[in-house]
Amino acid sequence: MINKTIESVEEAVADISDGASIAVGGFGLVGIPSVLIAALRERGTGDLTIISNNLGTDGFGLGLLLQDGRISRSIGSYLGTNKEYARRYLSGELTVEFTPQGTLAERMRAGGFGIPAFYTKAGVGTPLASGDIPTRYNTDGTVAEYSAPKEIREFNGEQYVMEEGLRPDFSFVHAKRADHYGNLSFSKTAQNFNPDAAMCGKVTIVQAETLVEELAPEEIDLPGIYVDRVVEVGPQETGIEFRTVAE
Structure with a gap:
């Protein structure tokens, strides 16, 4: 079996060049490959x-x-409270393709499974399907480009939107534990977009808090067949987007 461990994070990302596409795991600040x-x-x-x-x-x-x-x-679901994200999008510095969360996960999974496209009811009858969502603005605030209309098909009397699978150049993933063969174990809600992101990348790079010799079969959440590089980064603290405390 192939040993997929890399000595440093610098070495792990050394061949990523300008213009690359990268799928990144995590949800909010949970399970993100911050290193x-x-x-x-x-x-x-x-x-x-x-x-x-x-x-x-x-x-x-x-x-x-x-x-x-x-x-x-950016291809994603949630602009959220990131003011810089909103500013760059509305000022024409960033092209944004919005995708429903479940559809985004399935597009990643489809890309990893070799499925070029699939149909879903999510988005039927909305601007997502008709192609009326601005993807890029001009600097004066006018719309420079809209999303493309989606293909609509009817199955058993119901309409469905066609979505394409995603196959980026690289994927960044965070795991709690990994072994030398790339098998991964995630902690709690960090098993969010991380498995899907790992599947779709042409080259999948994993930061693992702990590297072990070999994970037992029952400990494996994602098999190493989807992983190309693993680097150990030590314990990571999960950020908190909204901290609410009682007075």
């Missing part, structure tokens, strides 16, 4: 297409790449 993101930022790589549920928060996670102007296109 890999920081290493890519340090390299200065830009003009990136990022496929992720959201782009982190201001100054954290993918938000760091965003504030540096490294991301030119």
